[in-house]
Amino acid sequence: MLTKIMMWVSIVMVLLAVLGLPVTSGRILVQIVVCASSLLVFCHAVRASQYLLATGFLLVILAFSPISPIAMSGKAFLLLNWIGLAAFLLATVTLKTERTLSMPSVTNRLR
DSSP: OHHHHHHHHHHHHHHHHHHTOGGGOOHHHHHHHHHHHHHHHHHHHHHTTOHHHHHHHHHHHHHHOTTOOOOOOHHHHHHHHHHHHHHHHHHHHHOOOOOOOSSOOSTTOOO
């Protein structure tokens, strides 16, 4: 559930940054939120054995890392935001969560 919430928060943040709204005036805020959300999606994709999605989000983590030594221009950051938005929308569609029961079911007991 936390992964889904963070994915939607990241989608909203990146969309606001792409539209140039003053809510996300600092790049560092967008980078921190997207990097943290990407880390959660990466861990969830590895647990779900979706290694291609996990590899893609590893690249998103590296690209949006706030401690990255790579300096980006405004156009490069805008392009990176579009790529991040597409990645999160793809993850929202493809990453399925399995619900687990809070306690073992009586009908699923081993005999």
